[in-house]
Amino acid sequence: MSSSSSASKVCYNSECKEVKSEFPRKGWRLRTGEYCELCDRCYFAYEEGRFCETFHMNAAGWRCCESCGKRVHCGCIVSSHAFTLLDPGGIECMTCARKNYVMTSNPAWPTSMFFHSPLSERLKDLSTKNWTQLAGSGPVPWRQAPSLFNSSIPSSELHTRVPHEVDGSTGINKLNASERIFVSTLEKKKVEEFSERLMKVNLSIGTQQSLENGIGNPGINHEEKSSSCLNISQQSASLKEEPSTPQFVPYGSPSETNPQLGFTGTNLRPIAPLAKNYNGNGVESSGDNQIRNARPRVDARGRNQLLPRYWPRFTDQELQHISGDKNSVITPLFEKMLSASDAGRIGRLVLPKKCAEAYFPPISQPEGLPLKVQDSKGKEWIFQFRFWPNNNSRMYVLEGVTPCIQSMQLLAGDIVTFSRLEPEGKLVMGFRKASTSLQSDQENEANKTTNGVSAHAEVELADPSSWSNVDKSGYIAKEALEDKSLIPKKRKNSNLGSKSKRLRIENEDVIELKVTWEEAQGLLRPPANHVPTVVVIEGFEFEEYEDAPILGKPTIYATGRAGEKIQWVQCEDCFKWRKLPINALLPSKWTCSENSWDPERSLCSAAQELTTEQLQDLLPRCNTVASKKLKAAKQDPDNIEVLEGLDTLANLAILGEGESLPSSAQATTKHPRHRPGCSCIVCIQPPSGKGPKHKQTCTCNVCLTVKRRFRTLMMRREKKQSDKEAETTRRKQHKGQLLVVDKPEDDTLSYCNAGSSSPNQKIEILELSDDDLNMTKSSTSPFKGQIDLNIQPEREDELSPGSDSGGMMKLLHDATARYLRQQRLSSSGGSEKSSGNGSQRAASEAGGGEPLSNGVNLESSNVVNLESSNHDSSNDCPATLSIKPSASMTATG
């Protein structure tokens, strides 16, 4: 074996020496970072886990599985994926390990499942020539016997032992060093690093071919030694990798790791063990984030860790289901939320590059290979796994997935999961409907923000097909559900940004989101346990909450028999409609049990007061949500995406104003590029961070909303800053004068005069009298984690009212104006402008969308602007508005 696999013309397998083919297959990863190149025969042996069995039958280091007695070679890095180390000593083949895992379902188990890579690392070091990465398998897995869960070996012991177990190669010290550092600090960085690497791990079960021998592990000459080494490696590995993300909390040394990391039980999630590919190169301790067990990479560059969004999130049930009665072991590989393209008719499923390179066969030609995939029902599909050259990189796709996607009734936003079934080595494709996925995504988060549709019921009802419960989601997550029901979790964007938020909106949901602006407001509920701060703006009181409002349960307002005002609400569980007082404010999820107004109907078993006909009569009066729900209640009460804060408002408002919604076929998880004239919520919103800037004269709902809230927030800040200043501010506001206030310290809100950025960081606000528009300009100001609307000069044409096809803008304006008017009238009857649409009018006044000479044009400043980066436009005053997503407010009459 040569140190440079690619340099040689022959197979890397020293016992082969066959001339490599023109396109040599890549095997395990070498110290150099490259992958050894094998001849076809050896490659397949490697790929199928028969490598050692085939070539190293006579090597030392064979042990028997403590459970099934099967012989497994423990001293070979190539076989490291095939067994797991037991605390009491001995090893267990992965098949047994997996079984035990599934059976015991010990929450801590999953963590231990990740204690693989280190071993590989050790092995690598042990091996003087190479460290391997078995295709489709990972580093030596290690786990503790459930009963010995807390008896992990002290890291100190590990450290002291390590030197004895590894040879004196140079890499050892480095490894030990890094290990110590890791164990002792567990700094966040490491945590993150680990968590990422974790995902790369591919649990390789399997390869039950027991007899294996390290192909290039001269350093390990006898069983005992290798065994001990493995143990050590594993331990250290576990320790090293423990710092994982909450979702994959590695369970290493409970006594140290968990406490240090602060992981809690609720964070633990049973996740299928993943055999992790690990870069055993001790030299690059920080760069060992390569996928080890990953398949041979076409390109070593693909060794980076998988993004969390692709982490497989399997529950025991799912795994069990997949493995079924076949006694098979399932190895979760990755999952992906279907994009519109993926779910579209094109039939191409874009595969995350790293996933593709890690878990799918290496392909050197764009044409790729046909890949046989089995769905969770056992049906086999053949997709073309290929790639497109793309920016010096590759874009991997699975072609021909349409039939499969359709078979599973998947839509954009749903999640497909890829696993490997061992020992068959079959690729298994499962799925989770968006609703279920959402839950999964929120596993460590609250689901309190559900928008009114039962998250639990979704799983049951999401799939109208004959799929069993399990099948419905691919393999379902009963446990996940339980978790959610028991543990209040707060939903966060987590890995999913706003983009992903949109992704979660299924068609049904989108349709259900078709509520008017007023309705959207009506659905807003202050977040629990939050006391609003009441501020007065222009004589109107506003309740502000630090946290985003949540969407309340949609109800149907009606008049009771006695003429009293009532509202009808549908139970999340039984879908019966219950009558409630008109003033009842409901949480997003409401069930009969919460019907404190009518104890007799506080149970789902109680009959519905309304007849179907009566309800039907009511429906036209209610929004689409109710109507749709009535019709689909028994079918698919999928949850509506929980949109929070401004996003929610904006989306609802937009949708409510007649924005054409994507059809099922058009369901998109990621909006296409911004298109001229498109006024959808995507196009009118800037991407986070930089994004398109809204036109100065933009009066879209988003801008209006932002402006309004901005003003409110500004006012509050102002008020807090000083009474005097507040006095001045209010006075000036009412006079429609320019306000000057200090820039918020936290930069939550800031804007400037782009044309003449004020160094003093003063904020100027121009109020258009009583109008809704706030004329603002801002100087540069960094924004962090804020929603911002930017003027995007280059998109002015696109966003200009004139290009707004079909008066979408007008509708939005009207809706907003109506709402605001309503608010004002009900609150103080303030001097409202007679104009039906102040926003629009203001926009007109702003010069009909014409660029301002210097951004000082007050009328134009209604456009809030954000970042300093907007100064690219000469004349435009890229005023920027930024609002903390978390900050929200509800207006009260």
Place this chain on the structure above:
DNA sequence: AAAACGCATGGTA
């Protein structure tokens, strides 16, 4: 003309 193909583009992380 429609569908499929595959590279290009650009938003996002």
Place this chain on the structure above:
DNA sequence: GTACCATGCGTTT
């Protein structure tokens, strides 16, 4: 600044 990836869109079938 780079890489990824969703999807636009021109080209080919």
